Amino acid sequence: MTDEVVSVVTSTSFKDVAKLLAQHDISRLPVLDDEDHVLGVVSERDLIDREAAGHPLVSDAPDAGREEATFPSKVIFTAGEIMSAPAISVRADEAAAGAARLMARRGVERLPVVDDEARLVGIVTRRDLLSLFLRPDAEIRHHVVEDILMDTMGLRPKAVTVHVVDGIVTLEGRLEAQSQIPVLIRLTGRLDGVIAVAPRLTARVDDSLPTASHRSALGMSW
Incomplete structure (x- = not known):
């Protein structure tokens, strides 16, 4: 993501938008309000479509033939x-x-990045995403072990063997509870640079099934 963003406000003129697009060699600009909320996006296509639609002509005014008629200067x-x-x-x-899928689905090359209050914090481009997918395997493995297994899930680093080859992460080991498996897979899959996750995980306890006390409370005999 790039945090130095070229943007405009709603009152920026057509000509100034065109200048910014040309000067920075970009195809889209976020349009912000006074508090940096992203209201919309103005693109080369928006400008071209507006130009193709033509301009209002002075002769089109209903009182154009009257001597006292007044017209806007521009x-x-x-x-x-x-x-x-x-x-x-x-x-x-x-x-x-997720950003890559959205770009592909909407056919865009740049996306504004916003915080929880829809304020602009950066821009992500296809090139940014490509660089993430080129993340070294060793770096990906480090983040899986240190950030996910140890820091987030509180597991011993030897509880799961982590192999990363060409961005594909293989997780192999035995966890304490069955419910930990989908969490680990989901967190690993969301890590930047991960292409796919190949889980080979088992659990000592299947906590997805109700315990004896829960079954009794629910009136279950099994």
Whole structure:
């Protein structure tokens, strides 16, 4: 993600939007309000579509033939008038794979990144995502062991053997509870750079089934 973002406000003129797109060699700009909330996105296509639609002509005015008729000296289109809204954006905590799927589904190359209050915090591009998928296997393994197994789940590092080859993470071992398995798989799959997860996990206790006390409380005889 890039946190230095070129953006505009709703009152930015058509011409200034075009200048920014050309100067920074980008195809889309987020449109913000006074508190940095993302209201929409203005793109090259929005500008071209507006231009293709034509401009209002002075002769089209209903009183154009009257001597006292007055006309605006110029017509100014703003980012707020031509933007596409609502903006297609991703949350800052979204996994790279989720952002990649959204880009592919919507056919865009750049996405605004927003916080919990929809305020702009950055921009993620296809190139950013590509660099994440090129993350070294050793670095991915380190994060699985240190951040997920030990820090998040409180497991011993030797409880699960972690192998990473070309971004595919193999998890092999025996956990204490069955309910820990989907959690570990989900957290690993959300890690940037992970292409797929191959679980080979078992559990000592199947806590997905009701215990004897729970069965008794529910009137179950089995």
